[in-house]
Amino acid sequence: MSEFRECIYKIFENNITKMVISKPVSKQAEFKKITVNLLKDCYQIAKFTEKQVFHENVKSDLIAERVAELTVGNYMQLNAWSESKEFSASVTKKGKLFYKTKNVSSAANTVKREHNRQKQYIIPEGEIIEPLIDMGIFTKEGKVVNSMYDKYKQINRFIEIIDDSVKQSDYKKLNIIDFGCGKSYLTFIVYYYLTEIRKIDATIIGLDLKKDVIEKCNKAAEKYGYKNLHFELGDINGFKCPFDVDMVITLHACDTATDYALYNAVNWNAKMIFSVPCCQHELNKQIATDNLSVLTRYGIVQERFCALLTDSIRANLLEYAGYKTQLLEFIDFAHTPKNILIRAVKKQGQSAKVKEKYLTEVDKAIEEFNVNPTLYRLLIDQQ
Numbered sequence: 001m002s003e004f005r006e007c008i009y010k011i012f013e014n015n016i017t018k019m020v021i022s023k024p025v026s027k028q029a030e031f032k033k034i035t036v037n038l039l040k041d042c043y044q045i046a047k048f049t050e051k052q053v054f055h056e057n058v059k060s061d062l063i064a065e066r067v068a069e070l071t072v073g074n075y076m077q078l079n080a081w082s083e084s085k086e087f088s089a090s091v092t093k094k095g096k097l098f099y100k101t102k103n104v105s106s107a108a109n110t111v112k113r114e115h116n117r118q119k120q121y122i123i124p125e126g127e128i129i130e131p132l133i134d135m136g137i138f139t140k141e142g143k144v145v146n147s148m149y150d151k152y153k154q155i156n157r158f159i160e161i162i163d164d165s166v167k168q169s170d171y172k173k174l175n176i177i178d179f180g181c182g183k184s185y186l187t188f189i190v191y192y193y194l195t196e197i198r199k200i201d202a203t204i205i206g207l208d209l210k211k212d213v214i215e216k217c218n219k220a221a222e223k224y225g226y227k228n229l230h231f232e233l234g235d236i237n238g239f240k241c242p243f244d245v246d247m248v249i250t251l252h253a254c255d256t257a258t259d260y261a262l263y264n265a266v267n268w269n270a271k272m273i274f275s276v277p278c279c280q281h282e283l284n285k286q287i288a289t290d291n292l293s294v295l296t297r298y299g300i301v302q303e304r305f306c307a308l309l310t311d312s313i314r315a316n317l318l319e320y321a322g323y324k325t326q327l328l329e330f331i332d333f334a335h336t337p338k339n340i341l342i343r344a345v346k347k348q349g350q351s352a353k354v355k356e357k358y359l360t361e362v363d364k365a366i367e368e369f370n371v372n373p374t375l376y377r378l379l380i381d382q383q
Contacts, residue, residue, distance in 0.1 A: 131188035
């Protein structure tokens with residue numbers, strides 16, 4: 001084992017959170033630099049050319065060997081950081097190794113940890129991601145535009161919510177429907193995340209009612225080289241899907257359009273559902289209660305309560321349909337009060353007793369507040 005390789009193994013005996021590999025031996029090297037960042041369940045290697053970046057996820061027990069393969073004989077400089085130390089290793093043209101470590105002061109360590117947290121975003125800063133550049137979130141150099149940092153964090157939050165479900169299974173291929181995709185800001189990023197970061201063979205269809213939006217999105221997908229991402233003109237209700245659906249995404253489908261999207265997802269037996277509801281007016285027009293009239297006396301309270309009641313009923317009905325369902329906080333692009341995301345993942349099995357429990361809770365809510373939710377009618381009344 002070469003001295004440089006031994007040094008790399010020694011460095012990784014520490015809990016390394018970040019590494020930068022630089023100074024290629026040859027000016028014709030394919031990659032100008034390589035970075036390594038610790039994620040939740042693995043290390044992510046990013047290999048940078050002049051205009052592109054290529055990702056590779058590596059398990060922690062294999063990372064030292066993989067970094068050695070990439071570095072030894074190809075690069076002359078390596079810098080790494082743990083929570084308490086900084087490491088540097090360099091090799092001269094004659095092959096002499098210089099290696100040193102130093103403790104990081106408390107103040108510097110605090111700054112470094114903050115920096116590492118930023119770099120651990122699933123969609124990391126510093127990479128050339130064309131959709132984010134066209135959105136105005138990244139500069140042409142891959143840096144976050146200061147005024148767009150909130151949107152950058154929102155995008156990563158959405159991807160984190162999806163990633164928490166995707167990483168539970170070793171998916172090789174995923175078929176996805178995005179209902180009411182609109183300008184498709186997140187659709188392009190979801191495709192990038194699945195294909196470039198998770199290395200999943202993903203096919204996504206985005207569906208919307210606006211012809212000009214569909215045409216623009218298809219041109220953008222072609223520009224980015226996203227061959228398995230395309231957009232169609234169509235209604236959420238009654239859409240005929242050309243493949244078995246693994247994931248359904250619905251962002252801001254207005255009012256009962258969300259219910260039709262969830263209903264289709266259940267009928268298709270989708271493995272995962274991610275929905276951010278919008279404009280929940282249906283129950284607000286119906287609600288009437290004597291026992292809990294305090295919730296309907298004040299307009300703003302009634303409106304917000306009806307939105308929460310709508311999503312609670314939706315979540316219970318998805319549980320009834322065999323999905324492990326969560327209501328998660330998600331601040332959307334417009335910074336509206338509508339900040340709930342429904343995440344539902346198909347369960348392996350469920351007893352009749354558990355199903356009855358979820359449905360009974362919905363029945364009691366419907367009776368108390370005299371409402372008739374669309375998703376209930378679709379899933380229960382049509383049985």
